[in-house]
Amino acid sequence: MFQFGLQAEAEVVQVSASNDLFLAKMILIGVGLLLLTTAILWVVRVLLRDFYIDKRGMFQRATLLITLPKFRRQEETERGPSKDQVTEAIAAAETFFAALGSMRAEYGLKTWLLGRSDEFSFEIVVEDKLIKFYVTTPLQHRDFMEQQLSAAYPDAFIEEVEDYNLFNPQGVTLGSYVEFRRDSAFPIKTYRKLDKDPLNSLTNVLTKIGDEDGAAFQFMVRSSYAKWRKKGVAVAGRIQKGMTIEEALKGKRKVE
Amino acid sequence: MATDQRKNKTEAPKTPESFEGSGLTPEALKVPEAQVESLATPETGGESHEEQEGESGESVQVEPSLASIPIPIAAPQQKDRLEKEIESVLEQDLTDMYLSMTPVQQMEFKVKGEETVSKIRVLLSAGKINAKKIFLLIREWLKIIPGVNKFFLEQEAKIKTDKILLVTKEEQKRGELEL
Numbered sequence: 001m002f003q004f005g006l007q008a009e010a011e012v013v014q015v016s017a018s019n020d021l022f023l024a025k026m027i028l029i030g031v032g033l034l035l036l037t038t039a040i041l042w043v044v045r046v047l048l049r050d051f052y053i054d055k056r057g058m059f060q061r062a063t064l065l066i067t068l069p070k071f072r073r074q075e076e077t078e079r080g081p082s083k084d085q086v087t088e089a090i091a092a093a094e095t096f097f098a099a100l101g102s103m104r105a106e107y108g109l110k111t112w113l114l115g116r117s118d119e120f121s122f123e124i125v126v127e128d129k130l131i132k133f134y135v136t137t138p139l140q141h142r143d144f145m146e147q148q149l150s151a152a153y154p155d156a157f158i159e160e161v162e163d164y165n166l167f168n169p170q171g172v173t174l175g176s177y178v179e180f181r182r183d184s185a186f187p188i189k190t191y192r193k194l195d196k197d198p199l200n201s202l203t204n205v206l207t208k209i210g211d212e213d214g215a216a217f218q219f220m221v222r223s224s225y226a227k228w229r230k231k232g233v234a235v236a237g238r239i240q241k242g243m244t245i246e247e248a249l250k251g252k253r254k255v256e
Numbered sequence: 257m258a259t260d261q262r263k264n265k266t267e268a269p270k271t272p273e274s275f276e277g278s279g280l281t282p283e284a285l286k287v288p289e290a291q292v293e294s295l296a297t298p299e300t301g302g303e304s305h306e307e308q309e310g311e312s313g314e315s316v317q318v319e320p321s322l323a324s325i326p327i328p329i330a331a332p333q334q335k336d337r338l339e340k341e342i343e344s345v346l347e348q349d350l351t352d353m354y355l356s357m358t359p360v361q362q363m364e365f366k367v368k369g370e371e372t373v374s375k376i377r378v379l380l381s382a383g384k385i386n387a388k389k390i391f392l393l394i395r396e397w398l399k400i401i402p403g404v405n406k407f408f409l410e411q412e413a414k415i416k417t418d419k420i421l422l423v424t425k426e427e428q429k430r431g432e433l434e435l
Contacts, residue, residue: 051388058414059387059421163415167408169353169401 045113052114060117062142063164066133066149067157083195090191096152103141103223120145122219124202125166126209134164166214183249185232338380338427342373345419346394349412353401365400372397380424391417 081089106116121136137145146158167173180188191198202217209215238248247253346369354362372393379389395413398404 058391059417163411163418165349165408165411165415167405167411169404169408171405171408173405173407 048113049115053117060139061136062139062160063162064135064137064142064145064149065159065161066135066153067159068133068153069155081197086197087191090197092152094191096148097221099148100221101223103144105223105225107225116222119220119222122221123216124206125164125216126206126214127164127166129209129211131203131206134161136163166216168212168214171213183235184228185235185249338424339373339377341423341427342376342380342420343369345416345423346373346397348416348419350401353404357402361400361402365397368397368400376420380420385421385424387417387421390420 100120103118106118117138118141119138120141121134123134123136125132125134135145135149149156149158180186206215234251235248238251239245243253354365357365375393376390379386379393391413394416395409398409398413401409
C-alpha cells in the first residue's frame with residue numbers, strides 16, 4: 001500500500017474535502033450574517049418609519065384655506081362660464097400640478113429609513129354647510145405652495161388656518177379610495193374632453209350633506225421618481241413598435 | 257417612573273398654591289427678587305441668620321426667616337400662565353360631551369385631565385418638546401369619553417397638540433422679551 005503511494009493520495013482527497021467544507025461554512029455564515037443584517041435593518045426601518053411618519057405627517061405641516069370668487073367675470077353671474085372659460089380656468093390647475101410634479105422626489109438612505117414627507121393634500125370639505133378648499137403642505141414647502149397657488153390663481157385668497165375636525169364625536173365614519181381601473185401608464189380623461197366643469201358634479205354632491213354630517217374629498221399628491229414616468233413613455237413606444245397592450249405592459253413579445 | 261422623577265425635579269419652584277400647606281400667605285411670598293437674592297447670598301451673610309450670637313455670647317438657634325428662603329418668583333408665574341393656557345386648550349370644544357357624561361365619568365375625566373395637564377407641563381419644561389408624546393397623552397385622556405369616534409379623537413388630539421405647541425412658542429417668546 002505504502003509502496004504504491006495510496007495513503008498519500010488518500011490524504012490529498014481528505015484535505016480537498018475539508019477545504020470545501022470550510023468554504024461552504026464561510027458562505028453559510030456570510031449569507032446568515034447578510035440575512036440578519038437585512039432583518040435588523042428592516043426592523044429598524046419599520047420602527048423609525050412608525051415614529052417619524054406620525055411626527056412628520058401630523059405636526060410638521062401647515063393647513064391653508066383657499067378662498068376663490070365664484071365668478072371671475074360679470075357675465076358669468078348671469079349665464080355661467082362658457083366652455084372655453086372653464087377650460088382656461090382648469091388649464092391653470094394643469095400648470096399648477098405640473099409644477100408640483102416637477103419637484104424633485106425625496107430619495108436617499110434617510111428617505112428609505114424614515115419615509116417620504118413631501119406629500120401635499122388637497123381637500124374639498126363640507127363644514128357647517130359651506131364648501132371649503134384646504135391645502136395641507138409640509139412646512140418646508142409652504143412658501144413654494146403659496147407661490148404656485150398665487151401664480152395659478154391670482155384672485156385666490158390664501159390664509160393659514162388651524163387644522164379642522166370633520167368627524168362627529170358620536171358618528172360613524174366611512175371612507176373609500178379611488179384607483180385606476182387600468183395601469184397608470186394609460187392616459188385618463190382630462191378636462192379637454194369634458195363639456196362641463198367636473199368640479200360642479202363634486203360640489204353638487206357635497207351640497208346635499210346634512211347639517212350634522214360632514215364629507216370630504218382628499219387628493220394626496222407628490223412628485224414621483226423618473227423610473228415611474230419612464231414606464232409610460234416606454235409602454236407607448238412599445239405599442240408604436242407593434243406590440244399588443246399586454247406585451248407592451250410586460251415589456252416582451254409573446255413566444256408562440 | 258422616569259417621568260415622575262423628572263416631574264419632581266422640575267417642580268422645585270413652588271407655586272403660590274403649593275405653599276398653602278406651609279401656612280405662608282401670598283402677600284408674604286411677594287418679596288422683591290433682588291432682596292431675596294441679596295439675603296440668600298453667602299457674601300451678605302444670608303446663612304448667618306440660621307445661627308446668631310446673642311448679646312450674652314450664647315449661640316442661639318434662630319429659625320430661618322421667610323426672607324432668607326430663596327424663592328424664585330417670576331418662573332412660577334410664567335408656568336402657571338402656561339398651565340392655565342394648556343387647560344383652556346384642552347377644555348375647548350368638549351363642553352357638550354362633558355355635560356353628556358354621568359357624574360362619575362365627569363369626575364374621572366376631570367381628574368385624568370388635570371393629570372394630563374401636569375404631565376404636559378413637565379414635557380414642555382424639558383429642553384426638547386416631543387409633540388408625539390403630548391399627542392399620545394391627550395389621546396389617552398380623550399379615550400375616557402364613552403363611545404367617541406376614533407377618528408374624531410385622533411384629530412381632536414392632533415388639533416389640541418398643535419395649539420399647545422403654539423401656546424408654548426408664544427410663551428417662550430414672551431419669556432425672552434421679558435428677560
